[in-house]
Amino acid sequence: MDNNCKNEGRRDFLKKSTAIAVLTAATPILLKAAENDETIAAYFEKVPLELEINGQVHKLSVEPRVTLLDLLREQLGLTGTKKGCDHGQCGCCTVHVDGKRINSCLSLAVTNHGKKITTIEGLAKGEELHPMQQAFMKHDGFQCGYCTPGQIMSAIGCIREGHADTAENVREYMSGNICRCGAYPNIVDAIMEVKKGGKPV
Amino acid sequence: MINFEYTRVSSAKAAVSTKAKHAASQFIAGGTNLVDLMKKGVTAPQRLIDINALPLKDISNDAKGLTIGALVPNSVAAENNLVTEKYPLLAMALNAGASAQLRNMATTGGNIMQRTRCPYFYDITMPCNKRQPQSGCGAMEGYNRMHAIFGASEKCIAVHPSDMCVALAALNATVHVSGAKGEKKISFVDFHRLPGDTPQLDNNLQTGELITAVHIPSNRFNKSYYLKVRDRLSYAFALVSVAVALEVSDGVIKSASIAMGGVAHKPWRLTVVS
Numbered sequence: 328m329d330n331n332c333k334n335e336g337r338r339d340f341l342k343k344s345t346a347i348a349v350l351t352a353a354t355p356i357l358l359k360a361a362e363n364d365e366t367i368a369a370y371f372e373k374v375p376l377e378l379e380i381n382g383q384v385h386k387l388s389v390e391p392r393v394t395l396l397d398l399l400r401e402q403l404g405l406t407g408t409k410k411g412c413d414h415g416q417c418g419c420c421t422v423h424v425d426g427k428r429i430n431s432c433l434s435l436a437v438t439n440h441g442k443k444i445t446t447i448e449g450l451a452k453g454e455e456l457h458p459m460q461q462a463f464m465k466h467d468g469f470q471c472g473y474c475t476p477g478q479i480m481s482a483i484g485c486i487r488e489g490h491a492d493t494a495e496n497v498r499e500y501m502s503g504n505i506c507r508c509g510a511y512p513n514i515v516d517a518i519m520e521v522k523k524g525g526k527p528v
Numbered sequence: 529m530i531n532f533e534y535t536r537v538s539s540a541k542a543a544v545s546t547k548a549k550h551a552a553s554q555f556i557a558g559g560t561n562l563v564d565l566m567k568k569g570v571t572a573p574q575r576l577i578d579i580n581a582l583p584l585k586d587i588s589n590d591a592k593g594l595t596i597g598a599l600v601p602n603s604v605a606a607e608n609n610l611v612t613e614k615y616p617l618l619a620m621a622l623n624a625g626a627s628a629q630l631r632n633m634a635t636t637g638g639n640i641m642q643r644t645r646c647p648y649f650y651d652i653t654m655p656c657n658k659r660q661p662q663s664g665c666g667a668m669e670g671y672n673r674m675h676a677i678f679g680a681s682e683k684c685i686a687v688h689p690s691d692m693c694v695a696l697a698a699l700n701a702t703v704h705v706s707g708a709k710g711e712k713k714i715s716f717v718d719f720h721r722l723p724g725d726t727p728q729l730d731n732n733l734q735t736g737e738l739i740t741a742v743h744i745p746s747n748r749f750n751k752s753y754y755l756k757v758r759d760r761l762s763y764a765f766a767l768v769s770v771a772v773a774l775e776v777s778d779g780v781i782k783s784a785s786i787a788m789g790g791v792a793h794k795p796w797r798l799t800v801v802s
Contacts, residue, residue, distance in 0.1 A: 368534040391534035391576065394563070414564050415630060427603075427632045433563045434633065437534060438556065438580055484628065488603075502762035503627020 374437050380405070381449030389436050396420045396431035399446060407447035407476050411505075418504030421477040421484075422446050428484030430503075447476035450483075458526045459483050462517035470508030478504050482518045483528045491522040529566050533575040540706045540740055543579050547736045548708050550575045555738060557599055558633040560626070561642045569652050570643075570659055584637075584740055587611070593745040595704075598637030598738075602692065603628065605636060615744055617752035617773055621695035624756045627763050637739035640693060640703065640719070643730065644686035644793075645765050647671065657683045658727040674767060679792040684727030687790050688720055689765050694789035695754060697797055698771040701744045707737035716742075720794030727793070748783065749773035756789075766790035 368374045373388040380403065389398055396413075399405040399422070408431060411419030415433040422431045423445040450457035459479050462468070469475045481504045485491050490500035497515050506514065521528065533550075537543045547553055552574035556562055565571040584597035589610045596605055605611055606622035626634065648654045648666035655664030667675055667685050675685040693716075701716040720731045733739075751774040758764040769789035775782040786798040 370531050370533060374534060390531065392529045392531050392566075414567065415560060418627065418629060421629055428629050429633045430560070430627075430629045433560050433630075435556070435559055435563060435576075437536075438559060438578055440536070481629065484632075488607075488628070490628070499762050500628050503629045 376437055376440055378436075378439060378441075379443045381445060387436075391435060391437050393436045394432055395422070395424075395434045395436045395439055395444070398436040399431065399444075405446050405448055409473055409476055411474065411477070416505070417474070417477075418481055419474050419477040421480040421504065423480060423484065426487070428481050445480075447480060450479070457483075457528075458521050458524065459517070459528060462521045463514070466513045466517040466520065467510070468514040468517040469506070469510050474504060474506045474508075478506065478514055482514070482521070485518060486522050486528050491518055494519060529563075530569070530572045532566075532573055534578065535575060536578040536581065538581040540582055540584070540738055543577055543582065543738050544706055544708055544736060546577050547738070550577075551735075553577055555579050557635040557638045558601070559638075560630050560634045561638065565643060565650075568650055570650060579738070589614070591746065593743055595741050595743045596636050598635060598704075598740050598742070600636045601632055602626070602634045602636070602639060603631040606631065614746070615695075615699060617699060617749075617754055617771055618692070618695045618744070620752075620754035621691040621769075621771060624754055624766075624769070625691035636692070636742055639690055640696075640739060640742070641731075641733075642688075642690055645689045646675065646686040649686060658686055658723070661726070661728050674765065674790065676793060677768075677791040678788075678796050679722040679794070681723045681725065681727065683725055684723035684793065686723070686727065687792055688730070688794055689790070690795070691754070691756065691766065691769060691789060693720070694769055694787050694795045695771045696742060696744070697795035698773050698785045698787040699744045699747065699749075700785065701742050703739055704741040704743060705733065705737045706740045707734060711740075713743075716795075717797055723793045730793075747773070748775040749785070751776050 368391055373390055376387045376389050378385050396410055399408050408422055409419040411417035413432045415430045420430055420432040421428050424439060424442050459482050463479060481501060485500045490496050494515050497518050535546050537546055554573040554576060556576045556578055557580055582599060584599040586597045587600055587608050587610060588595050594610055602622050606619045612619045646667055649656045649658050654666035657665050665684060676687050696716050703714045703719050705712050705714060754771050756769040757767045766789050768791055771787045773785045784802050786801050788796040
């Protein structure tokens with residue numbers, strides 16, 4: 328990876344500013360246990376939320392209206408997961424919840440309580456990239472790169488689900504990820520190679 | 529998104545009693561449609577009741593047929609061996625809907641409850657009798673090539689967008705419902721309704737009722753197919769779709785059940801053809 332990425336300053340700023348926002352914002356945890364084992368949050372109250380994200384347990388406090396995507400990006404600074412359409416149509420925001428690919432923009436964070444989340448940041452083992460990341464680089468499976476984190480997360484799901492046996496199947500089961508640069512043929516090649524390589528994903 | 533109150537429940541009883549206490553509340557499971565509608569300002573429930581912890585995630589089979597829990601994700605139902613072997617029409621219809629990510633989130637009950645995809649319903653600057661009763665209909669004189677062919681009214685020409693529901697209608701399914709007055713079963717063809725003068729009502733579910741399961745009776749159909757015609761090959765709503773289930777013996781069709789999707793406010797059974 329190029330360490331002199333031009334976006335580094337912008338990303339650092341976003342990460343630092345969200346960290347400051349978390350520190351300065353009042354975070355009242357007003358949780359009432361009511362009858363019928365209900366967990367209740369009133370307007371603007373924050374709900375305690377426990378998530379395991381990329382192997383690390385996070386004890387968080389969020390408003391019920393916060394999506395999993397916004398929680399990852401704004402509260403945790405995990406900006407690898409991208410916000411494209413924000414309406415479940417483009418697949419940029421794809422992450423894994425308990426191993427299954429979902430659109431994080433249409434999932435309220437609070438409905439994922441106790442779940443294991445994997446984002447693009449959780450794929451590499453140290454300096455060693457995940458086989459799917461390596462294959463995307465080898466086959467040039469992107470141009471601008473904005474859809475790439477979602478494509479890679481979705482591609483791993485596609486293989487895990489057993490839908491990567493043919494190029495036709497890959498195209499069908501990757502249809503939830505839009506690439507406006509049109510890198511589709513290279514994306515299919517990358518996925519087919521990882522599938523044929525047989526490495527666990 | 530407008531803020532809301534949030535309640536997490538762990539039993540159908542608690543879900544129903546919480547709904548009874550809070551009139552302007554809605555159940556949430558996968559959220560694929562509801563969260564989108566809330567972001568667009570089409571729907572603004574005062575409270576969401578999170579039913580994801582309810583024990584409604586089983587698929588079971590007996591001599592009478594197959595029962596699918598309301599919280600079974602669409603992808604799980606589509607890949608289930610009992611479904612693919614005995615009711616392949618349902619698996620085909622499920623796989624024709626949405627994307628792989630959305631099918632991992634969307635539930636059986638939620639798929640049934642999804643709202644129309646009429647663009648005038650989604651655009652809050654436009655009149656829509658379904659979103660806001662008596663405000664008019666933008667689609668009637670507007671962009672309406674994907675709207676109702678059958679059963680429309682002067683108030684609404686929206687269609688039900690589900691693929692799964694078309695197969696369930698063809699397979700004579702039953703919706704199991706839990707409410708304040710107890711349990712009941714609604715025949716699938718009677719679940720959704722035509723718009724008439726009250727297009728704001730998508731179905732015949734009473735206030736406070738919760739879908740707990742869908743039951744498909746065992747049948748003699750040995751040939752079936754779900755055909756979906758759309759603007760692109762995948763991940764698009766139907767211009768028109770058809771679910772066909774046939775009992776064929778010695779090259780002769782003994783019985784047939786056919787339903788169409790994307791053509792009406794509900795899955796449209798072709799009873800005369802059948």
